[in-house]
Amino acid sequence: MKLVFAKEMQSLDQQSAEQIGLPTMVLMENAGKAVAETAADFLEDCFGKNIVVFTGKGNNGGDGFAAARWLSNQGARVKVFLVSPWQELTGDAAAQLRICRKCGIELFALKEDRGSWDVAEVSCRQADLVIDAVLGTGFNGVLQGVQQRVCGLMNSIAVPVVSIDVPSGVSADTGSADKNAVQADITVTMALAKPGLFLYPAAELSGEIIVADIGMPKILLERMDSKKFLLTENIACDLLPQRNGNCHKGEAGRVVITAGSPGFTGAAALCSEAAVKAGAGLVSLLTPLCSREVLAVKLTEIMVEGLIERMPGALGGGATGAVLDKAGRADVLAIGPGLGTSGSTVEVIREILQSVEVPVIIDADALTALQGHVGILNTMRAPKVLTPHPGELGRLLDLEAAEVDARRLELAGKYAAEWDAVLVLKGAPTVIGCPDGNVYINTTGNSAMATGGSGDVLTGIIAGLAAQGISVQEAALAGVYMHGLAGDLASKGIIGMAAGEISQYLPQARRIIEQGE
Numbered sequence: 001m002k003l004v005f006a007k008e009m010q011s012l013d014q015q016s017a018e019q020i021g022l023p024t025m026v027l028m029e030n031a032g033k034a035v036a037e038t039a040a041d042f043l044e045d046c047f048g049k050n051i052v053v054f055t056g057k058g059n060n061g062g063d064g065f066a067a068a069r070w071l072s073n074q075g076a077r078v079k080v081f082l083v084s085p086w087q088e089l090t091g092d093a094a095a096q097l098r099i100c101r102k103c104g105i106e107l108f109a110l111k112e113d114r115g116s117w118d119v120a121e122v123s124c125r126q127a128d129l130v131i132d133a134v135l136g137t138g139f140n141g142v143l144q145g146v147q148q149r150v151c152g153l154m155n156s157i158a159v160p161v162v163s164i165d166v167p168s169g170v171s172a173d174t175g176s177a178d179k180n181a182v183q184a185d186i187t188v189t190m191a192l193a194k195p196g197l198f199l200y201p202a203a204e205l206s207g208e209i210i211v212a213d214i215g216m217p218k219i220l221l222e223r224m225d226s227k228k229f230l231l232t233e234n235i236a237c238d239l240l241p242q243r244n245g246n247c248h249k250g251e252a253g254r255v256v257i258t259a260g261s262p263g264f265t266g267a268a269a270l271c272s273e274a275a276v277k278a279g280a281g282l283v284s285l286l287t288p289l290c291s292r293e294v295l296a297v298k299l300t301e302i303m304v305e306g307l308i309e310r311m312p313g314a315l316g317g318g319a320t321g322a323v324l325d326k327a328g329r330a331d332v333l334a335i336g337p338g339l340g341t342s343g344s345t346v347e348v349i350r351e352i353l354q355s356v357e358v359p360v361i362i363d364a365d366a367l368t369a370l371q372g373h374v375g376i377l378n379t380m381r382a383p384k385v386l387t388p389h390p391g392e393l394g395r396l397l398d399l400e401a402a403e404v405d406a407r408r409l410e411l412a413g414k415y416a417a418e419w420d421a422v423l424v425l426k427g428a429p430t431v432i433g434c435p436d437g438n439v440y441i442n443t444t445g446n447s448a449m450a451t452g453g454s455g456d457v458l459t460g461i462i463a464g465l466a467a468q469g470i471s472v473q474e475a476a477l478a479g480v481y482m483h484g485l486a487g488d489l490a491s492k493g494i495i496g497m498a499a500g501e502i503s504q505y506l507p508q509a510r511r512i513i514e515q516g517e
């Protein structure tokens with residue numbers, strides 16, 4: 001599903017009027033009707049129900065006036081509170097206000113005085129539903145004055161709130177949110193969803209998200225090259241590898257994983273097992289010699305080989321050739337989980353990345369090895385996926401993790417294009433940047449997955465899928481979706497899951513994606 005920034009939505013609005021001849025007032029009318037329909041569905045029947053609508057001075061407020069009238073037509077008892085003086089309204093919003101007035105809808109002006117707030121508060125407490133049409137995509141900065149107070153009022157009452165387009169006080173583009181931003185139960189967003197609805201902290205304020213068809217011409221929607229998408233089950237389903245009925249293990253994909261070191265053998269085990277559960281035919285693990293035995297005991301279906309060490313846990317020069325040789329006979333290489341950061345290991349990792357020719361998944365300590373050496377990425381011949389969390393990407397870019405987190409959509413797209421890589425920026429939500437600059441926001445996963453080893457599992461899944469004959473981009477997109485879904489199935493919404501449990505649910509997640517069950 002395509003996502004749009006506020007400016008892009010504004011431009012679509014303008015194109016509709018100027019190029020197609022479909023007036024913005026018609027779109028606003030449809031927006032209001034869509035909100036009224038959602039409200040009516042939510043209330044089962046809106047006849048006789050008390051509904052309060054808070055309207056701002058912009059077009060979001062205009063949608064609110066239109067919704068109020070549609071609901072009033074259906075027999076709801078509607079009260080509209082204007083958050084800005086009516087004289088400040090212009091264009092379509094002013095026209096909708098005039099229509100409401102002529103239709104006899106009850107209108108109140110919220111001013112600084114106590115009286116109007118008392119009426120608003122009492123009305124809210126008696127309401128069956130509140131509609132938030134204070135601020136939409138035009139919001140920026142912080143909430144102040146009457147806007148801040150009215151959002152606070154909506155949050156303080158135990159009445160369901162339907163927000164129009166975005167919860168007021170939320171940035172439609174970045175997902176940043178004022179501390180008083182509205183907590184919606186449902187957000188009815190117009191024509192196309194806005195990325196901010198899926199990015200934190202706003203993601204927690206959006207409630208259920210409904211994308212309303214407001215009659216925006218399809219030709220304009222299809223032509224819009226927004227480069228931003230929501231990663232949904234349909235997309236994952238189209239990308240998952242297919243398998244012939246007579247397939248044998250050699251054809252089901254060969255994965256080589258270079259991972260593990262003393263104290264970090266679990267990372268290697270989780271990654272390898274996930275590749276198997278993602279459907280790879282044969283998985284080989286190459287690990288520093290001193291970790292070989294413990295991993296061989298731990299892993300049953302995986303072939304474990306030791307790599308030459310300079311000293312225990314630190315790879316020696318000969319390891320490069322061994323990994324390249326093995327990877328050259330496989331379909332994909334995954335490198336990094338728990339591999340270590342000693343000087344000689346870092347050297348070996350860099351040599352491998354510069355010479356490897358099969359697709360490679362670069363994770364954890366292999367990402368650390370690129371710190372100060374990101375130029376290597378542009379000299380690599382192999383198609384590549386990077387799977388950093390914000391801290392790891394921050395170290396590559398010399399940025400704080402918090403900044404990477406706040407700019408995840410922008411940075412994933414920018415650096416995927418710059419490094420000609422698939423950039424899987426892990427977190428809530430995981431965002432995947434592609435070499436063509438397209439970015440996808442994942443829709444699966446939950447906070448129970450914030451546990452050590454989750455990332456190692458993801459790397460194994462992407463490697464396992466890429467080995468089954470799809471591109472690294474396809475494997476990263478399908479893999480991220482499947483990882484999150486398996487995490488949802490495994491945790492059942494309860495905190496306290498171990499990362500290995502995610503792998504156990506991969507076959508079920510795959511079946512749900514493929515067959516919807």
Ligand SMILES: NC(=O)C1=CN([C@@H]2O[C@H](COP(=O)(O)OP(=O)(O)OC[C@H]3O[C@@H](n4cnc5c(N)ncnc54)[C@H](O)[C@@H]3O)[C@@H](O)[C@H]2O)[C@@H](O)CC1
Nearest residue numbers: 009010013028058059060135136137138139140141142165
């Ligand atoms: N663009 C489109 O295609 C359509 C837009 N529609 C609606 O129009 C909305 C966008 O309308 P507008 O661009 O008029 O913007 P908004 O209605 O979101 O309101 C912005 C108004 O609030 C002011 N404002 C901005 N930041 C503020 C702050 N921190 N505190 C107080 N006031 C602030 C702005 O100056 C502006 O006047 C959408 O969210 C949607 O609800 C719909 O009518 C349907 C079609």
Ligand SMILES: [K+]
Nearest residue numbers: 135164166168
């Ligand atoms: K709103």
